[in-house]
Amino acid sequence: MALSQLTDLTLAGARDGLRARQFSARELAAAHNAAVERIKPLNAFITATPEKALEMAAASDARLAKGEAGALEGIPLAIKDLFCTRGVLTTAASHILDGFKPPYESTVTEKLWAAGAVMLGKTNLDEFAMGSSNTTSYYGPVENPWRRQSNDGRGDNRPLVPGGSSGGSAAAVAAHAALGATGTDTGGSIRQPASFCGIVGLKPTYGRCSRWGVVAFASSLDHPGPMTRTVRDAAIMLGAMAGHDPRDSTSAPLPVPDYEKALSGDIRGLRIGIPKEYRVDGMADEIENLWQSGIAWLRDAGAEPVEISLPATQYALPAYYVIAPAEASSNLARYDGVRFGLRVDGDSLADMYEKTRAAGFGAEVRRRVLIGAYVLSAGYYDAYYLKAQRVRTLIARDFAAAFERCDCILTPTAPSAAFAIGEKADDPVAMYLNDVFTVPADLAGLPAVSVPAGLSDGLPLGLQIIGRAFDEETVLRVGAVLESAAAFTHLPSFIADPRGSG
Amino acid sequence: MALDKATVARIATLARIRVAEDELEPLAAELSGILDWVEQLMAVETDNVPPMTSVAEMTLPMRDDIVTDGDRQEAVLANAPRTGRGFFAVPKVVE
Numbered sequence: 001m002a003l004s005q006l007t008d009l010t011l012a013g014a015r016d017g018l019r020a021r022q023f024s025a026r027e028l029a030a031a032h033n034a035a036v037e038r039i040k041p042l043n044a045f046i047t048a049t050p051e052k053a054l055e056m057a058a059a060s061d062a063r064l065a066k067g068e069a070g071a072l073e074g075i076p077l078a079i080k081d082l083f084c085t086r087g088v089l090t091t092a093a094s095h096i097l098d099g100f101k102p103p104y105e106s107t108v109t110e111k112l113w114a115a116g117a118v119m120l121g122k123t124n125l126d127e128f129a130m131g132s133s134n135t136t137s138y139y140g141p142v143e144n145p146w147r148r149q150s151n152d153g154r155g156d157n158r159p160l161v162p163g164g165s166s167g168g169s170a171a172a173v174a175a176h177a178a179l180g181a182t183g184t185d186t187g188g189s190i191r192q193p194a195s196f197c198g199i200v201g202l203k204p205t206y207g208r209c210s211r212w213g214v215v216a217f218a219s220s221l222d223h224p225g226p227m228t229r230t231v232r233d234a235a236i237m238l239g240a241m242a243g244h245d246p247r248d249s250t251s252a253p254l255p256v257p258d259y260e261k262a263l264s265g266d267i268r269g270l271r272i273g274i275p276k277e278y279r280v281d282g283m284a285d286e287i288e289n290l291w292q293s294g295i296a297w298l299r300d301a302g303a304e305p306v307e308i309s310l311p312a313t314q315y316a317l318p319a320y321y322v323i324a325p326a327e328a329s330s331n332l333a334r335y336d337g338v339r340f341g342l343r344v345d346g347d348s349l350a351d352m353y354e355k356t357r358a359a360g361f362g363a364e365v366r367r368r369v370l371i372g373a374y375v376l377s378a379g380y381y382d383a384y385y386l387k388a389q390r391v392r393t394l395i396a397r398d399f400a401a402a403f404e405r406c407d408c409i410l411t412p413t414a415p416s417a418a419f420a421i422g423e424k425a426d427d428p429v430a431m432y433l434n435d436v437f438t439v440p441a442d443l444a445g446l447p448a449v450s451v452p453a454g455l456s457d458g459l460p461l462g463l464q465i466i467g468r469a470f471d472e473e474t475v476l477r478v479g480a481v482l483e484s485a486a487a488f489t490h491l492p493s494f495i496a497d498p499r500g501s502g
Numbered sequence: 503m504a505l506d507k508a509t510v511a512r513i514a515t516l517a518r519i520r521v522a523e524d525e526l527e528p529l530a531a532e533l534s535g536i537l538d539w540v541e542q543l544m545a546v547e548t549d550n551v552p553p554m555t556s557v558a559e560m561t562l563p564m565r566d567d568i569v570t571d572g573d574r575q576e577a578v579l580a581n582a583p584r585t586g587r588g589f590f591a592v593p594k595v596v597e
């Protein structure tokens with residue numbers, strides 16, 4: 001099989017091809033190593049690990065030969081550089097983690113390797129996952145493989161952001177340099193880049209995937225999850241990532257269902273909630289139209305759209321921008337120049353701390369740590385932090401009430417398609433508004449998937465399905481129906497062609 | 503809620519991040535912009551609403567109070583910028 005055909009496979013297709021011995025795991029890994037090399041202009045990877053990929057693939061071939069294949073045997077994956085990987089540079093895209101090679105492996109990546117997956121490398125992200133554009137990385141911005149310009153040369157050809165924070169993962173999967181990638185979602189960091197890059201991004205229920213060994217941003221909001229090109233691939237990958245972990249006290253002690261089996265294609269009689277408050281002021285026509293198409297597709301498949309109300313949703317973003325920075329300022333206190341990463345020498349211990357943190361944190365991280373320190377400081381804790389946590393309770397109650405009337409919720413994923421690198425850079429609040437549709441599910445810990453559903457001005461747009469806690473199966477089932485109705489087969493203008501031309 | 507320079511300097515000290523004098527003013531404006539936008543939360547009626555303490559409806563598990571890990575001095579120190587005699591080394595803190 002030609003190399004380019006190997007990188008054009010879905011994860012499920014590659015799995016089946018490996019089991020049928022149509023090609024080897026080493027061939028599959030070599031094709032993807034070449035693809036990772038070809039997409040260098042996108043800056044999607046901070047660290048590539050081609051030798052490791054070949055080594056792991058050789059072990060996979062041995063297991064395949066013995067008939068001992070795991071669920072992801074021989075599948076090449078990209079890992080967001082927020083997951084600790086033993087002996088492999090882990091940066092969180094921050095200067096302050098310079099040279100950090102974890103002596104341990106995150107639970108999620110350990111599970112992936114145990115299932116037979118192969119590591120291609122570590123993907124770029126917004127620094128400490130704080131951002132919606134992948135422009136805050138110390139290692140430079142990631143470029144979206146999509147451009148507005150059509151093949152006839154018309155249109156705006158500026159480089160676009162891939163979304164964020166899991167921008168490198170989204171770009172790598174969209175450009176066919178990995179069959180899947182891990183992401184983390186704190187305010188939309190899996191789903192928004194998935195929407196911007198035309199791929200599938202699944203944020204599981206809080207507690208479904210262990211946070212152990214994932215560099216912490218906001219602990220009550222951080223959700224590891226899969227990013228893939230199809231819903232089926234996301235189901236397969238989630239099955240390998242999920243599961244109880246005693247090392248994460250918030251990990252749910254629940255069995256992991258067979259998510260692939262949930263993709264029955266039958267959604268007859270399911271009630272699909274349409275939140276009336278999500279019609280935000282000034283919503284672009286193409287977003288509204290796509291949402292209406294989504295409603296029609298699900299109705300045609302036998303589901304029943306019902307209007308629901310999520311009145312506290314309009315306060316989700318400001319609540320998030322109190323809670324997430326508060327938790328971040330606490331989590332990031334560990335970067336002190338003593339135990340790992342960057343140190344800038346000083347006259348005293350305090351001087352060393354302050355200089356190290358000034359040099360090590362970028363502008364957005366500094367902004368959020370300072371906001372966090374402020375809202376947690378004496379005299380402001382009740383007014384800001386406790387207030388935001390009360391609003392968070394209201395948001396969770398809204399969802400609980402809605403799920404008495406519906407089985408899942410359909411919304412747009414993001415308020416726009418990808419924007420140009422550098423746009424919105426001078427207005428933090430305008431940047432924060434990217435997460436208006438994704439943040440509520442983080443605050444309530446609910447599972448949600450973004451599925452590519454259409455194009456706007458040549459760029460992909462996603463639709464989002466939000467489900468009940470621990471009901472990823474319904475989310476995936478409805479997501480798969482949406483996916484096949486939308487029949488999104490467009491490809492980005494930049495696809496890695498391992499033969500060398502792309 | 504407008505933050506002044508002095509407040510920004512105070513929270514920067516709390517956060518142990520050195521901020522240059524000429525950066526305080528622009529940073530105060532930037533942070534004030536964010537806090538102004540967050541102010542809209544004050545319009546929400548929350549008198550009888552408890553603050554969320556756990557996103558998942560579960561009680562934290564208990565475990566036996568026993569040592570399960572340790573004796574990894576080399577791994578613990580492997581990433582430290584400076585070490586000495588098996589310890590992390592920092593600028594002198596006791597005169």
